[in-house]
Amino acid sequence: MRTSRTLPGLLCLCLLSLAGCSLSPLARNTAAFSSAASLVTDNTQNAYRIAVRLNEEAQASLLVARFDSPQPMDPHSIRPLIDDKGLRARTDVLDGLRTYAQTIADLSSGVSSPELDAAAAACGTNIKSLGDALASSTPIGINITPTESNAASTALKALGEFLTARKVKSSVPAIIRDMDPTVASLSRLLSSDIDILRDQAGRDYEQILAQEDSFIRHAGSSLSPSERRAEIQRLPRILSSKKATDDLLADLQISINKLAVTHHALAAAATSKDTSSLQARIADLRASAKDLTSFYDSLSASSK
Amino acid sequence: MPPTKSSAQKSTATPRTVAAPEAPPTSLPPVLSNPDTIETYKALYDILGRAYWEASDLNAKDTIQGARDAIYQILTDLNVAKLEANTALFLSLKSKIKDSNKALDKIKDDINNITKNIATASSVVAAIAKVLSLAPALA
Numbered sequence: 001m002r003t004s005r006t007l008p009g010l011l012c013l014c015l016l017s018l019a020g021c022s023l024s025p026l027a028r029n030t031a032a033f034s035s036a037a038s039l040v041t042d043n044t045q046n047a048y049r050i051a052v053r054l055n056e057e058a059q060a061s062l063l064v065a066r067f068d069s070p071q072p073m074d075p076h077s078i079r080p081l082i083d084d085k086g087l088r089a090r091t092d093v094l095d096g097l098r099t100y101a102q103t104i105a106d107l108s109s110g111v112s113s114p115e116l117d118a119a120a121a122a123c124g125t126n127i128k129s130l131g132d133a134l135a136s137s138t139p140i141g142i143n144i145t146p147t148e149s150n151a152a153s154t155a156l157k158a159l160g161e162f163l164t165a166r167k168v169k170s171s172v173p174a175i176i177r178d179m180d181p182t183v184a185s186l187s188r189l190l191s192s193d194i195d196i197l198r199d200q201a202g203r204d205y206e207q208i209l210a211q212e213d214s215f216i217r218h219a220g221s222s223l224s225p226s227e228r229r230a231e232i233q234r235l236p237r238i239l240s241s242k243k244a245t246d247d248l249l250a251d252l253q254i255s256i257n258k259l260a261v262t263h264h265a266l267a268a269a270a271t272s273k274d275t276s277s278l279q280a281r282i283a284d285l286r287a288s289a290k291d292l293t294s295f296y297d298s299l300s301a302s303s304k
Numbered sequence: 305m306p307p308t309k310s311s312a313q314k315s316t317a318t319p320r321t322v323a324a325p326e327a328p329p330t331s332l333p334p335v336l337s338n339p340d341t342i343e344t345y346k347a348l349y350d351i352l353g354r355a356y357w358e359a360s361d362l363n364a365k366d367t368i369q370g371a372r373d374a375i376y377q378i379l380t381d382l383n384v385a386k387l388e389a390n391t392a393l394f395l396s397l398k399s400k401i402k403d404s405n406k407a408l409d410k411i412k413d414d415i416n417n418i419t420k421n422i423a424t425a426s427s428v429v430a431a432i433a434k435v436l437s438l439a440p441a442l443a
Binding site for chain 1: 346349362387397411416
């Protein structure tokens with residue numbers, strides 16, 4: 001009887017140790033990667049919005065400058081830098097990347113689930129009911145105590161977690177490896193986009209600057225001294241924004257490149273026990289992405 | 305106004321070029337697909353920019369800026385075309401990422417099945433217990 005009472009507890013310990021120990025590095029790394037990837041994704045989507053809005057501003061500025069000229073600009077000729085289809089394609093891909101990163105993190109760390117807990121608890125309760133039914137309907141003297149039914153629930157939960165962990169360990173690393181070339185291609189493509197956005201943003205600011213200068217000079221004395229002063233003071237602020245935007249895009253490009261390198265290290269580490277260099281890369285990527293996020297926040301705050 | 309960030313090593317004039325995944329298909333006229341032509345336009349835009357700020361006469365400034373505006377529009381159209389070409393590449397990557405997410409969903413389903421199997425076992429035990437609880441009454 002003593003042996004039968006201690007068996008469920010031993011089984012639990014054994015299964016819990018099997019389920020818990022082997023997956024923690026993968027779970028930790030995928031969670032950290034997901035968090036960093038989510039930041040880079042947010043920052044990239046913000047960058048597209050900023051670049052498109054800036055180009056709209058530059059085009060509007062050109063429209064104003066040419067309004068009274070012999071060749072006025074047709075407002076219909078204004079096109080967005082990236083049309084809706086292009087923005088949607090980019091948003092879909094970035095959202096897909098975020099989902100991928102989040103799912104590998106969830107799968108790797110989510111060995112415990114409320115559904116599994118509920119199923120295991122119900123099973124323990126039903127075993128207790130079965131014992132009671134057997135005791136009352138048959139001459140067999142079975143008495144399943146609450147402790148034993150709880151032990152059965154715990155053992156089943158541990159078994160479920162073990163099977164889940166085994167499934168994750170056998171499947172997720174292969175998917176991460178297969179995804180690696182896609183993440184590398186995506187990184188190069190995003191980087192190519194950022195090159196174009198930086199190039200365009202530089203000239204957009206130059207246009208806004210020249211149009212502002214031209215406006216002040218043409219307005220002449222029609223501006224009051226204080227209005228004129230305020231308009232002239234805008235000129236260095238435009239140049240400052242130009243530099244800040246270029247720095248932002250350059251930093252984002254670095255983060256995107258780090259994302260690909262980090263994913264590559266994640267793919268390699270998924271099958272290796274040595275994850276020290278990966279953890280350093282993830283920390284680096286996260287720091288760089290967080291720095292950008294703070295900067296975007298400061299941009300939003302300053303535009304209010 | 306955004307705060308200025310320190311970036312001693314960064315260039316604001318010429319963006320770094322990073323190789324795209326593949327050569328993007330482009331709908332540009334051949335002459336504008338030539339990198340030398342594009343660089344020449346960019347250089348001309350910058351030179352006209354310097355001339356604008358150096359000119360002291362308003363008419364001269366207007367003339368210079370008029371030419372600069374035309375080059376700006378050509379270079380903007382080029383960038384719009386390049387971004388459109390990249391859109392096609394994004395669409396091709398979208399399906400690959402979708403496939404990976406589908407494979408991950410399949411793993412999620414398999415894991416849910418493990419839970420379902422435990423729930424099914426629980427239901428079987430409950431059903432047996434119910435039958436047995438009825439047994440004394442049937443006897």
